[in-house]
Amino acid sequence: MFQNRREGLALALPAAVFACVVFLVPVAILLSEGFRGAAGFSLTPYVEFFSSPLNRAVFLRTLKLGALVTLVAAVIGYAAAYAIVNLSPANRGRVFGLVVLPLMISPVARTYAWLVILGRTGFVNQALTLVGLTDEPIRFLFTETAVFIGLLQLFLPLMIISLISALENMPRDAVPAARVLGASWLQVFTRVILPLTKEGLVIGGTLVFTGSLTAYITPAILGGSKVLMLETLLYQRVTVANDFASAAVIAMILIVMSFSANLLLKRLARARGR
Amino acid sequence: MIRSTLLAATALACGTLAAQAADRTLTISVYGFAQDEFSEILYKPFEEQCGCEVVVETGNSVERLAKMEANREGPVIDMAVLSTHDALAANRAGLIDTIDTSKLSNYDKLYDIAKDPLGDGTAVGYTFYATSIVYRSDKVTVDSWADLFSDELKGQVAFPNVTTNQGPPALWMLGKAMGESDPTLAGAISEVGEKRDDVVTFYVRSSQLVQLMQQEEIWAAPIGRFAWKGFADMDLPIAWATPEEGQTGGMNVMVVTKGSSNRELALEFMDYWLSTPIQTALAEGLVDSPANAEVEVSPEVADNLTYGAETVDSLDLIPADVWLDNREGWLSDWNAKVGQ
Numbered sequence: 001m002f003q004n005r006r007e008g009l010a011l012a013l014p015a016a017v018f019a020c021v022v023f024l025v026p027v028a029i030l031l032s033e034g035f036r037g038a039a040g041f042s043l044t045p046y047v048e049f050f051s052s053p054l055n056r057a058v059f060l061r062t063l064k065l066g067a068l069v070t071l072v073a074a075v076i077g078y079a080a081a082y083a084i085v086n087l088s089p090a091n092r093g094r095v096f097g098l099v100v101l102p103l104m105i106s107p108v109a110r111t112y113a114w115l116v117i118l119g120r121t122g123f124v125n126q127a128l129t130l131v132g133l134t135d136e137p138i139r140f141l142f143t144e145t146a147v148f149i150g151l152l153q154l155f156l157p158l159m160i161i162s163l164i165s166a167l168e169n170m171p172r173d174a175v176p177a178a179r180v181l182g183a184s185w186l187q188v189f190t191r192v193i194l195p196l197t198k199e200g201l202v203i204g205g206t207l208v209f210t211g212s213l214t215a216y217i218t219p220a221i222l223g224g225s226k227v228l229m230l231e232t233l234l235y236q237r238v239t240v241a242n243d244f245a246s247a248a249v250i251a252m253i254l255i256v257m258s259f260s261a262n263l264l265l266k267r268l269a270r271a272r273g274r
Numbered sequence: 275m276i277r278s279t280l281l282a283a284t285a286l287a288c289g290t291l292a293a294q295a296a297d298r299t300l301t302i303s304v305y306g307f308a309q310d311e312f313s314e315i316l317y318k319p320f321e322e323q324c325g326c327e328v329v330v331e332t333g334n335s336v337e338r339l340a341k342m343e344a345n346r347e348g349p350v351i352d353m354a355v356l357s358t359h360d361a362l363a364a365n366r367a368g369l370i371d372t373i374d375t376s377k378l379s380n381y382d383k384l385y386d387i388a389k390d391p392l393g394d395g396t397a398v399g400y401t402f403y404a405t406s407i408v409y410r411s412d413k414v415t416v417d418s419w420a421d422l423f424s425d426e427l428k429g430q431v432a433f434p435n436v437t438t439n440q441g442p443p444a445l446w447m448l449g450k451a452m453g454e455s456d457p458t459l460a461g462a463i464s465e466v467g468e469k470r471d472d473v474v475t476f477y478v479r480s481s482q483l484v485q486l487m488q489q490e491e492i493w494a495a496p497i498g499r500f501a502w503k504g505f506a507d508m509d510l511p512i513a514w515a516t517p518e519e520g521q522t523g524g525m526n527v528m529v530v531t532k533g534s535s536n537r538e539l540a541l542e543f544m545d546y547w548l549s550t551p552i553q554t555a556l557a558e559g560l561v562d563s564p565a566n567a568e569v570e571v572s573p574e575v576a577d578n579l580t581y582g583a584e585t586v587d588s589l590d591l592i593p594a595d596v597w598l599d600n601r602e603g604w605l606s607d608w609n610a611k612v613g614q
Contacts (some may be wrong), residue, residue, distance in 0.1 A: 052609075053610075054609045054610060054613050115485060115489075116485075116489065119489040119490075119491055120489065120490055120491055121489050121490055122489070139429070139474070141474070141475070141491060142474060142475040220478070221482075224435075224475040224476055224477065224478070225435045225437075225475075225476040225478065225613065226470070226473075226475060226476060228613055236437055236605075238336070239334060239336050239437070240336075240437040240601075240605060241601075241602060241605060242336050242339075242340070
């Protein structure tokens with residue numbers, strides 16, 4: 001490709017310098033706050049953070065919702081992506097456009113729409129009452145359910161796009177071949193589709209999980225302070241208590257969780273591939 | 275020859291004027307809301323009067339204090355507006371200076387509680403707001419702060435989060451309704467914690483409440499008077515409670531940064547802001563309730579503001595030192611009892 005390594009490095013240098021100056025250095029400065037004690041380096045802020053029952057509950061809730069959103073997005077995403085890649089090229093383009101469309105709308109607008117849809121007089125409650133599933137309106141807003149729905153809607157397109165890309169690269173005759181050889185649909189999925197599209201799942205899963213961990217607007221609007229997540233707790237620590245040490249601890253936890261999720265998904269993909 | 279000399283003289287004069295205007299630059303740090311109105315009513319007319327430039331920085335109080343602290347040695351902000359308790363925090367950190375009120379020709383026109391809210395001459399109040407309860411008058415009646423947790427309002431109330439400017443005042447009054455006046459607000463926070471599941475949400479922005487009221491998610495919520503218009507404009511029977519324990523609220527103040535090189539200009543600007551025409555225009559624009567007692571507005575405008583000596587006198591405000599000294603404790607107590 002390049003005549004020597006220097007040319008490659010020279011081309012990458014501007015982007016590397018930019019990323020270093022505007023991203024890595026500020027992040028490093030911020031995160032270092034979390035390791036600062038009265039006498040230099042200290043893990044005290046981390047110990048203090050995890051010794052609080054509230055913080056532990058918020059950490060577990062964030063982890064649980066992130067994992068749940070990723071899992072459900074993967075299930076729905078596979079079904080949707082498989083259906084889309086099997087459409088005619090013209091229809092595929094149209095449906096793909098519909099999948100991408102929500103990404104072009106502000107998350108604030110999308111989340112506010114859920115305030116109306118999930119309200120006591122909103123569409124969901126009206127539909128449930130109409131079909132006789134409930135007499136009284138169910139309270140969805142400001143619950144974990146609302147945050148889950150909001151996050152799923154927010155990040156599902158990323159999973160579908162990743163899986164469409166992976167499914168398109170899969171040999172077209174792999175599924176028919178497996179079916180001809182007597183595999184059930186479950187076997188087709190676990191033994192053929194999943195191994196051949198695992199890279200897409202890793203990318204989509206990482207994007208959805210990381211997005212769910214770090215989204216602020218959706219948990220803030222649909223969950224409020226009754227459903228505190230790590231990101232809303234971080235905002236609270238900075239804006240109210242001016243406590244940058246706790247904020248740095250939370251930021252570090254979020255980064256570690258994101259990288260861990262990526263590593264875990266890669267490992268799972270490798271294990272399945274063996 | 276004459277023409278070229280004239281041109282040169284004109285150019286020189288223009289240059290000197292421009293240099294003078296640039297010399298007189300006032301940097302202020304204010305809240306981000308209603309900046310278009312502030313620009314029209316306050317900043318532009320002041321710039322024309324003083325022949326100077328007003329540079330406006332916006333942000334929340336924490337950002338403002340952090341910036342003032344970071345530039346302690348060479349202040350970049352000349353004048354700032356803060357809540358009373360944040361002004362006290364700036365005062366304790368040595369970031370603000372005594373205000374020479376003899377240079378404020380409008381000082382004597384202010385309501386007494388706005389004249390020296392910190393008690394040491396470092397702040398002057400320019401606006402305040404009442405905090406009480408808005409409620410659906412066709413569904414319930416609210417005569418006391420304790421009614422927020424009545425059986426009638428179970429599952430129909432939004433309460434301000436302790437992190438907002440409305441949170442501590444609402445807890446303060448709830449404590450009074452319970453017969454407590456402990457500045458730790460422990461009793462009130464415990465009460466909210468026990469009734470946590472009866473509260474629809476602990477809101478952060480009052481603008482969100484209008485939609486919740488419209489959707490019948492809530493029937494009542496404590497709010498600042500500045501948010502009243504959104505409710506009053508709704509096609510629903512909404513009332514503003516006058517609880518037997520009284521109304522609470524908050525006050526915003528002006529401060530001058532210690533070491534500012536534009537002190538005189540900052541005082542000139544503050545005096546202009548406190549003047550009767552400007553305070554009247556801000557009131558009529560429903561931007562800020564006046565701290566200047568000479569301001570007179572129509573009953574329609576007054577209805578949307580915290581207006582009049584009687585209203586101002588009746589406000590039961592949390593003292594700034596109580597707020598500042600207990601803020602951390604309120605937050606941890608709240609997180610332990612309500613947040614989980």
